[in-house]
Amino acid sequence: MGKVKIMLNYLWGIMIVLGITVGVLRGEIGEVSQATINSSKEAVALCITMLGIMAMWTGIMQVAKKSGLIASLTKALRPFLRLLYPDIPKDHVVNEYIASNMIANILGLGWAATPMGLMAMKELKKLNHDSEVASCDMCTLLIINISSLQLIPVNVIAYRSQYGSVNPAEILGAGLVATICSTFVGFVFSVIARKLSYRNGHR
């Protein structure tokens, strides 16, 4: 976490210093000055569009949660998780966390997914005897998480709408195919890597 913060620190600083330097050298400093003011205004305009779309989505998701839909989706995910995590005891609470994390990611609720994912990691750590070396289960969890299987990228739709797209949702189908492919690759990689680690005596 600390390292990431420091990295963003430098990234942000360098972007601004570099941008202004290049601007001076190329004689575009007037544009740079305007961009500074306009960009901050734009961020707020964007967030107003996002308020609408995001609130609509979290509202609908609350309905899905309270009606028991998310719980039943989580249950439906179980057999699939057995393939990815063959070693986790069937009734272990970590199954619940992993499934909830995955469902939240699929539904585009990234902020709700992270707490679930962290709880899953803590449980996996116990199963891994507090080792400093990641278990296969941890690797799988992260790889599948990063492969970003996602039904609706709510943010992307909001951005497209704010910048005047005629049909902001038109990219959903293409995005879904792309993300299914990347998750499939992550799935196959995780299963193979696990087999290879077992052969080398790793768990």
Added chain:
Amino acid sequence: MRFLIYISDYIIPFLLFYIIGFGLLNKTNIFDEFIQGAKDGFKVVLDILPTLIGLMVAIGILRASGALNIVSDFLRPLTNLLHFPSQLVPVAIIKMFSSSAATSLVLDIFKEYGPDSYLGRMVSVMMSSTETIFYTLAVYFMAAGVKKTRYTLLGCLLTTLTGIIMSVIMTKLVF
């Protein structure tokens, strides 16, 4: 592959229909719950606003100064070889480190070329099929006190690369 555009039109209404229908059948207080949930959405957006202002200003400066163009001109010979638009290279790289910084770059592309342009569509697909690798790994492994991450990074880079390649292919096929 054009049918995917029609399917896209169905995804949101179908999900709404399914979720609301499910709620009605289970006698949930759907409207009350919706209102409650929508309030949470406000919080989510307000939480990212300061980050977004900071990063959009930085990207705005980079764009106005011409620095972004210099970078993509510099990368063009290489990306032409890979059939990947040079303008999207910064997004693909930054996305691995910071989601909000990548977002600011995406918005810059929407502004320059329009969200419905070839580049605009490709970057939209790319954003929906890639994740912030390094940030996520740091947060998760920190929580588990893990120092040796073994094959995780390799797997993550592989899925991300697949996502990027598929975004290019799908954008070419569908639109």
